[in-house]
Amino acid sequence: MAMIIGLLDIIIAFIFFLVLYCLFLHMRTQTPFLTNWPVLGMLPGLLLQIHRIHDWLTQVLEAANMTFRLKGPWRSGTDILVTVDPVNVHYILSSHFVNYPKGEEFQKIFEFLGDGIFNVDSGLWEDMRNSSHAIFSNKDFQSFSVSTSVSKIRQGLVPVLENASEKNILVDLQDLFQRFLFDTSSILMTGYDPGSLSIEMPKVEFGAAVEGVVDGIFYRHIKPVLRFSIDC
Structure with a gap:
């Protein structure tokens, strides 16, 4: 047991110093893009931008032609595709919405929404969309x-x-x-x-x-x- 605890301490210390090292290297670069580090993904550079996250994200999207993929730590399930391209937004939310179902994981995260328009797919979503459009228009x-x-x-x-x-x-x-x-x-x-x-x-x-x-x-x-x- 003591050997296992000692090994865990070494692993935690190694990860801690690895994060600090990545942060140091990232601070020396001028590009708005984040370095995708092994295991840690883009987390170290992202931590440096938390205080100005909106300004930084705007700079990244401008430099990346309005679409950017943020890589999270290994096996964390936090990879995010960010896009503000009107063509992509229209493709995903309107013309080809059926190709992008939210799925069970999304419904688990947002279960408090029940079967509202933000939490459903397919025919039920289309019915609610039409109803909402009739109200708001x-x-x-x-x-x-x-x-x-x-x-x-x-x-x-x-x-x-x-x-x-x-x-x-x-x-x-x-x-x-x-x-x-x-x-x-x-x-x-x-x-x-x-x-x-x-x-x-x-x-x-x-x-x-x-x-x-x-x-x-x-x-x-x-x-x-x-x-x-x-x-x-």
């Missing part, structure tokens, strides 16, 4: 959506920003916009305004629950699934 709904957003800006967002300016208060813009989205979505879907975007900035239990769900989805996506088999 309706002129009455579009008019209601615009009036709801304008009203929330005038009665919610602007007063909060004016109050922060007058009292010299720091505000979290991400939190403000999340509250704006939460209130307007609630009004559009249920007709009820929860009033989370106000000077009082009340605690939003639903928002906290959504953040918990997002964290769960993140870990489900990046954490490898452990599979055990028992021979009888």
Whole structure:
């Protein structure tokens, strides 16, 4: 047992120093592309870009002609194909959508969505898409959506920003916009305004629950699934 523990310590130490070495070499390069290291994939270089992930990703996509493949660590199941090419997006999401089923793994990760449009394939997805298109293209709904957003800006967002300016208060813009989205979505879907975007900035239990769900989805996506088999 002691020999096994000692071997594990050596392996962990080796991986740690390997990551540091890869980070050091990557810092010396000027290209926006990440080096695909053995075993570690592009993880070392990605860690260096976390603080500016959106700017870096924009640079990479510009240099890669709008499509880039991100390689994760070996056997981690985190390889990601990123594309912002309109032709690719139309091909995948519209003209040849049937060729890209989400599959069981996707449904396990996003099980909280149930059988919603973001979690289904084939005929059921087409039915929901047609229904959604009929709703969102309706002129009455579009008019209601615009009036709801304008009203929330005038009665919610602007007063909060004016109050922060007058009292010299720091505000979290991400939190403000999340509250704006939460209130307007609630009004559009249920007709009820929860009033989370106000000077009082009340605690939003639903928002906290959504953040918990997002964290769960993140870990489900990046954490490898452990599979055990028992021979009888």
